[in-house]
Amino acid sequence: MTQIAEPGERAAPGFAGTAAERKPRTRRKFNIQSVLGTTPMIATAIGVFVICIIFSIIWSFTSSKLFPNFNFIGLQQYERLWRTDRWIISVQNVFVFGALSMVGGMIFGYLLAVFMDQRIRQEDLFRSIFLYPFAMSLVVTGLVWQWMFDPNLGIQSAVRQLGWTNFEFAPLVKQETALYGLVLGGLWNGVGVTMAIMLAGLRGVDSEIWKAAKVDGIPTWKTYLFIVLPMMKGAIATAFILSATGVVRVFDIVIAMTQGGPGVSTQMPAIYVIQHITDRANVAQGMAAATMMLVPVMLIIGLQYLFQWNAKRKAARI
Amino acid sequence: MTTSVSIKDLSLNFGNVKVLESLDLEVAQGEFIVLLGPSGCGKSTLLNCIAGLLDVSDGQIFISGKNVTWDEPKDRGIGMVFQSYALYPQMTVEKNLSFGLRVARMPKAEVDARVKRASEILQIEPLLQRKPVELSGGQRQRVAIGRALVRDVDVFLFDEPLSNLDAKLRNDLRIEIKRLHARLKNTMIYVTHDQIEAMTLADRIAIMKNGVIQQLADPHTIYNKPVNLFVAGFIGSPSMNFIKGDLSGTTLSVDGQANIPLTNYQFANQTNGASILGIRPEHIVVGDEARKMPVQMESEIEIVEPMGADTVAWTKIAGQSLTFRAAAEVHLEPGQKVLIGFDPGRGSVFNAASGNRI
Amino acid sequence: MTAEAISSRLASGVVDSSGPRGPKPKTVTVGRIGVYAFLILSALFFLMPLWVMVVTSLKTMPEIREGHLFNWPALLTFDPWLKAWDTACTGRDCNGLKPGFWNSVKITALSVPVSIVIAMINGYALSFWKYKGSELLFGILIFGAFVPYQVVIYPLIIGMRELSLFGTLPGIVIVHTIFGMPILTLLYRNFFASLPIELFKAGRVDGAGFWGIFFRIMLPMSVPITIVAIILQVTGIWNDFLFGTVFAGRENMPMTVQLNNIVTTTTGIREYNVNMAATILTAAVPLVVYFISGKWFVRGIAAGAVKG
Numbered sequence: 001m002t003q004i005a006e007p008g009e010r011a012a013p014g015f016a017g018t019a020a021e022r023k024p025r026t027r028r029k030f031n032i033q034s035v036l037g038t039t040p041m042i043a044t045a046i047g048v049f050v051i052c053i054i055f056s057i058i059w060s061f062t063s064s065k066l067f068p069n070f071n072f073i074g075l076q077q078y079e080r081l082w083r084t085d086r087w088i089i090s091v092q093n094v095f096v097f098g099a100l101s102m103v104g105g106m107i108f109g110y111l112l113a114v115f116m117d118q119r120i121r122q123e124d125l126f127r128s129i130f131l132y133p134f135a136m137s138l139v140v141t142g143l144v145w146q147w148m149f150d151p152n153l154g155i156q157s158a159v160r161q162l163g164w165t166n167f168e169f170a171p172l173v174k175q176e177t178a179l180y181g182l183v184l185g186g187l188w189n190g191v192g193v194t195m196a197i198m199l200a201g202l203r204g205v206d207s208e209i210w211k212a213a214k215v216d217g218i219p220t221w222k223t224y225l226f227i228v229l230p231m232m233k234g235a236i237a238t239a240f241i242l243s244a245t246g247v248v249r250v251f252d253i254v255i256a257m258t259q260g261g262p263g264v265s266t267q268m269p270a271i272y273v274i275q276h277i278t279d280r281a282n283v284a285q286g287m288a289a290a291t292m293m294l295v296p297v298m299l300i301i302g303l304q305y306l307f308q309w310n311a312k313r314k315a316a317r318i
Numbered sequence: 319m320t321t322s323v324s325i326k327d328l329s330l331n332f333g334n335v336k337v338l339e340s341l342d343l344e345v346a347q348g349e350f351i352v353l354l355g356p357s358g359c360g361k362s363t364l365l366n367c368i369a370g371l372l373d374v375s376d377g378q379i380f381i382s383g384k385n386v387t388w389d390e391p392k393d394r395g396i397g398m399v400f401q402s403y404a405l406y407p408q409m410t411v412e413k414n415l416s417f418g419l420r421v422a423r424m425p426k427a428e429v430d431a432r433v434k435r436a437s438e439i440l441q442i443e444p445l446l447q448r449k450p451v452e453l454s455g456g457q458r459q460r461v462a463i464g465r466a467l468v469r470d471v472d473v474f475l476f477d478e479p480l481s482n483l484d485a486k487l488r489n490d491l492r493i494e495i496k497r498l499h500a501r502l503k504n505t506m507i508y509v510t511h512d513q514i515e516a517m518t519l520a521d522r523i524a525i526m527k528n529g530v531i532q533q534l535a536d537p538h539t540i541y542n543k544p545v546n547l548f549v550a551g552f553i554g555s556p557s558m559n560f561i562k563g564d565l566s567g568t569t570l571s572v573d574g575q576a577n578i579p580l581t582n583y584q585f586a587n588q589t590n591g592a593s594i595l596g597i598r599p600e601h602i603v604v605g606d607e608a609r610k611m612p613v614q615m616e617s618e619i620e621i622v623e624p625m626g627a628d629t630v631a632w633t634k635i636a637g638q639s640l641t642f643r644a645a646a647e648v649h650l651e652p653g654q655k656v657l658i659g660f661d662p663g664r665g666s667v668f669n670a671a672s673g674n675r676i
Numbered sequence: 677m678t679a680e681a682i683s684s685r686l687a688s689g690v691v692d693s694s695g696p697r698g699p700k701p702k703t704v705t706v707g708r709i710g711v712y713a714f715l716i717l718s719a720l721f722f723l724m725p726l727w728v729m730v731v732t733s734l735k736t737m738p739e740i741r742e743g744h745l746f747n748w749p750a751l752l753t754f755d756p757w758l759k760a761w762d763t764a765c766t767g768r769d770c771n772g773l774k775p776g777f778w779n780s781v782k783i784t785a786l787s788v789p790v791s792i793v794i795a796m797i798n799g800y801a802l803s804f805w806k807y808k809g810s811e812l813l814f815g816i817l818i819f820g821a822f823v824p825y826q827v828v829i830y831p832l833i834i835g836m837r838e839l840s841l842f843g844t845l846p847g848i849v850i851v852h853t854i855f856g857m858p859i860l861t862l863l864y865r866n867f868f869a870s871l872p873i874e875l876f877k878a879g880r881v882d883g884a885g886f887w888g889i890f891f892r893i894m895l896p897m898s899v900p901i902t903i904v905a906i907i908l909q910v911t912g913i914w915n916d917f918l919f920g921t922v923f924a925g926r927e928n929m930p931m932t933v934q935l936n937n938i939v940t941t942t943t944g945i946r947e948y949n950v951n952m953a954a955t956i957l958t959a960a961v962p963l964v965v966y967f968i969s970g971k972w973f974v975r976g977i978a979a980g981a982v983k984g
Contacts, residue, residue: 033885034806037797037800037887037890038797044817044857045813045816046813049823052835053827068834111714126719128967132967135959136962137914137959139915140935140955143939144955147732148728148745158744161744245821252918256936277833289826369881390880392882400872401874403874404872405878408897477874
């Protein structure tokens with residue numbers, strides 16, 4: 001009755017021998033219904049996110065104007081792109097806009113979350129108020145703030161009518177400040193989301209951490225800043241990725257608020273691409289710009305892979 | 319004795335990881351087999367292979383004489399009970415029980431009859447119109463068993479069915495499963511990491527480690543004649559005492575400080591050299607009884623753990639730690655010197671290098 | 677402890693019985709006031725544009741030109757709302773936002789169910805019926821969530837034109853389905869992956885196949901997550917501007933595009949009250965969804981944002 005199997009005895013040679021004798025058995029690994037059911041996904045992943053991107057890149061090396069062609073001219077479109085002030089300003093703008101709105105959003109969002117976390121009354125009401133702008137389209141956001149920033153009838157004039165006749169608050173009319181106006185509009189729209197994610201992160205922190213900090217006599221603000229914040233890596237990363245992808249795509253709000261002006265002071269890469277494939281009828285130039293927009297995304301994804309790989313290696317060592 | 323489930327040379331790899339290795343197992347008709355082992359030993363994997371929920375890499379599975387290696391789970395003649403119950407939350411108990419039958423387009427009268435029979439056996443008739451969320455843990459597990467029951471199959475597979483229940487309920491349902499087996503006489507294959515469940519339920523226990531069955535035997539043999547150190551240490555609580563020493567002939571010399579005569583131990587294949595004597599705490603006696611034992615020694619109590627029904631005490635012999643179980647009435651306290659004794663014939667001797675019983 | 681110490685403790689205990697006892701009295705601290713001050717000021721910042729929108733849309737143009745941005749209208753008028761809905765001009769057409777509204781309704785009503793059903797099947801297949809390459813496809817899809825739309829938009833235009841779908845209702849529905857797929861698939865995959873796998877195994881043992889388990893076990897369980905997906909999609913598709921501009925064509929121009937055209941039309945004098953009324957009308961549908969759905973909306977954001 002007793003059967004004993006020794007792990008050591010059934011070593012590699014015996015295993016290799018049996019594998020050679022028997023024919024390989026592959027079956028049911030592949031469910032045909034599952035493939036059929038996901039046809040739209042296969043088409044989208046391959047057709048759109050692979051083939052379309054490849055075509056975009058290919059056309060960026062051609063002389064395509066109104067219609068695409070395959071007349072390859074090497075890197076000329078890229079050389080032209082990086083000689084165009086409009087593009088260079090667009091890139092600068094997106095970096096300034098991105099840095100300001102992400103840093104601003106994180107700080108304001110975390111502050112709001114911390115204040116919301118103080119067992120306040122009417123938490124749901126406050127949450128609704130902070131979050132409702134996100135439900136509205138960026139076009140709506142842009143138009144509202146354009147109106148608020150109107151130099152003659154907006155906030156500036158309203159405050160001047162109250163007596164402060166030197167009050168200035170009309171960022172959109174000046175080249176130097178127009179970008180900050182955009183940042184403010186963007187923050188109004190999106191900070192609530194950052195707050196919601198951060199608040200969820202705060203509530204996810206083990207309550208015993210709070211008890212421990214209290215017993216140790218650490219002031220509340222220090223606990224938030226030095227103990228809880230570093231524990232919220234997930235929430236921070238989520239908020240960061242969400243706002244970063246929003247920044248690279250920034251388009252609607254600019255169109256509604258400034259149309260890229262005054263001058264070219266609020267031009268953005270996304271607008272540059274769309275203008276070149278529509279009004280300006282210079283497809284190849286637009287595709288070169290689009291390909292450049294892909295670079296930071298690829299960099300971030302590459303970095304993430306590196307981190308994951310590194311983490312895996314570390315985990316394997318332990 | 320006819321064979322109900324037969325597993326031949328079964329292997330399963332996930333990538334490069336060998337989860338099951340050339341495993342053989344024969345289960346007789348009506349037998350209750352428990353697959354026991356620590357987590358990650360492959361016991362649940364083996365059960366899933368039998369159920370057809372995992373594709374095997376190599377080998378064959380026969381159920382009731384039919385090669386089902388490549389068959390769909392539903393065509394294997396099995397019913398399965400899961401640890402998390404896996405009741406369909408949106409269906410009533412009745413719908414849960416009958417789902418498989420309805421999928422198979424069985425006539426309604428037959429479905430009703432089978433649901434009725436199963437709910438009678440498990441005494442869940444009053445619950446038939448409830449949803450799973452309205453049931454207690456124990457009731458849910460009954461329904462889960464009922465779902466296997468209505469399928470009217472030869473083989474029941476249990477995947478740690480009692481692990482999510484509290485201790486009291488676990489005992490009650492354990493008895494109930496035993497009763498069910500006695501009544502239905504189906505073949506049952508039961509996976510657990512709980513040795514009490516294994517010992518109380520099984521006709522035979524298969525102890526697994528790293529995808530290999532270490533020992534397949536009835537509970538009594540497993541308990542008294544473990545084939546290797548792993549099985550010996552895994553079964554029993556508190557676990558078996560291991561005394562390291564050097565075996566020469568029938569004498570185990572422990573660090574040169576003590577010699578334990580193993581004269582009444584029946585060697586299967588005696589090998590001199592570094593060896594380990596395993597002796598269960600409950601086979602060590604104390605006080606007057608110890609005087610009747612072939613091996614006796616004086617030792618000092620270190621820690622006493624009163625368990626209620628009995629008392630577990632910790633001591634040392636020749637520098638090696640030793641636990642023994644004494645009746646609750648025996649007064650023991652730390653620092654006390656007592657005489658302990660045991661019969662090596664009831665113990666097990668293992669070769670230290672191979673870990674196998676000698 | 678010595679006997680003296682114990683007795684002195686006992687003695688002092690008797691004396692101390694007049695000390696603090698029972699619940700601590702509640703006090704309003706400076707900190708509490710600061711918390712509420714910050715929150716209320718922030719709330720005012722968030723509410724201000726909404727207030728300005730509403731009061732501006734109810735004012736007459738002469739009153740608007742007087743300034744006083746924040747004041748409640750002296751003379752209440754609903755004409756701007758009627759004009760914004762019915763007769764406001766975009767270029768030569770003077771039909772107001774009405775056609776845009778109905779276009780948005782059509783686009784949303786078709787895109788939401790199509791995109792959700794597809795994503796649901798994707799998530800289900802990716803969780804329970806993986807096949808060779810399915811994980812790679814999912815990886816590409818997630819990559820698609822981060823790709824700037826501009827990178828794929830032009831080849832997509834060409835492709836749609838080849839299929840005669842460019843500028844049509846089915847065309848814009850397909851585009852929304854494509855770009856909604858990454859997030860929705862992630863949402864459903866995470867949901868199905870969070871269900872106990874044993875439920876799926878039980879279904880297999882009971883003899884149900886790919887579609888049987890999907891329709892009879894998984895679909896009824898995914899009601900909550902589907903509500904989240906609907907909220908996500910209704911607001912997302914209604915608020916879309918870029919795809920509407922590019923793919924919908926003149927016939928199917930959604931409300932956001934039409935709103936922008938009305939407001940930025942340079943001919944004639946700018947009617948701020950009409951513009952604001954039009955803006956509120958465009959924002960109304962997602963705002964209603966937001967206020968009705970409440971906490972679900974927050975869940976939707978969090979669920980959509982959490983990476984797999």
